[in-house]
Amino acid sequence: MTWFSSPTDAATRLGEHGYLADPATATTAYLAGALEKPLLVEGPAGVGKTELAKAVARATGADLVRLQCYEGLDEARALYEWNYKKQLLRIQASQGDGQSWSETHDDIFTDEFLLTRPLLTAIRREEQTVLLIDEVDKTDVEVEGLLLEVLSDFQVTIPELGTVEAVRRPFVVLTSNATRELSEAVKRRCLYLHLDYPDAEREREIVTSQVPGLEDKIAEQLVATIGRLRELELKKAPSIAESVDWARTLIALEIRDLDEKAIADTLGVVLKHASDQDRAVRELKLRS
Structure with a gap:
């Protein structure tokens, strides 16, 4: 089956399900389905890598199978x-x-x-499936060897049962925060997409689409402030999801002007480290 009929179709359908994809993202998502190749999405935390896989599942009516990676993940938990x-x-x-x-x-x-476990589950499913291998860079290098068989042939060998081949190839999305370099063997089997924080105009589009009723003035103020925060040397820069949460917070508090006091009062919505909040207050010269 064809997951998307064209890059334009991918952009339209993802947009209808809450994900505003730029041309590169829409094209790569289309190709991942058309070529039946895994898609490696790399970039900083909070730019929409995981959400892309979820949006593909929503847009195509597929079920999502997720493998959350972590240090110490082994075959028993993955396969x-x-x-x-x-x-x-x-x-x-x-x-x-x-x-x-x-x-x-x-x-x-x-x-x-x-x-x-998730990898074998996705391979054995006869229904349309999106397999999300999330934060693959957090696993040990040895786990990549396990992924190679899955990503190259969409099959798994179980010594006691033999080789299990995919009846219907899943749409595979691997995400990485680039905390370590993935092996060339894994990269060679994937299409590659780098996602970064969006520019101000696109982020405003994302926020206003997710938060109906947000006034244009405060949306522009919010996006501008988020941009300034990301320029600081923070432990954790605000994600797009936190931008959306901040917009919802401002509506809930009926704040119609994002002045210095409003920013200081609600900073905990977007900055989750005390040192980051202290730096923001100091650098942005906020008053409480």
Whole structure:
């Protein structure tokens, strides 16, 4: 099946489901579906990488399967593991039946005892599926070897069962905050898209589309302030989602002018570190 009929179709349908895609994003999303290649989306935290995968799922009516990566992630959490407790109970129950070990072995290594994790789940699904491998740069290098088989052939080898091939290839999105360099082998198997913070005009479009009723004046003030905050050396720069949260906060508090006092009073919505707030107050010369 074709996920999107053209880059224009991708931009339109993603936009209808709350994701304003620029031409490069729309084109790459279209190609990822048309070429059936995984899409690696890289960029700073909070620029819409994860949301892109969610928007593709919404726009196409596909189910989303998510693998959240973290340090220490292993095959048992990413791919599959055997239900050892259930297997042990079956072995104990079969001891009085006169079964040979080979018969018992064949009995306990079946689908009934297999616990599928996100990668295997996505591969085995017959329905339309978006597979999100989120923050892949947080995993150990060894996990990339596990991904290679999945990303190159969309298949997984389970020693006890054999090779499981995808009946229907999922739309795969890998996200990375670029905290470490991914291997060339992984990159070679993917299309690449770099997302950065949007310019002021596009961010204003995003915020106003997500927060109906936000006045143009305060939207411009908010986006300008967010831009100034991102220029500071902060531990965590404000994300697009936090821009949207700030807009909703201003509406909830009925703030119609984002002056210095209003910024200081609501700074905790967008800056989540005390040192970042102190720097912002100092650099922007805010008054409470």
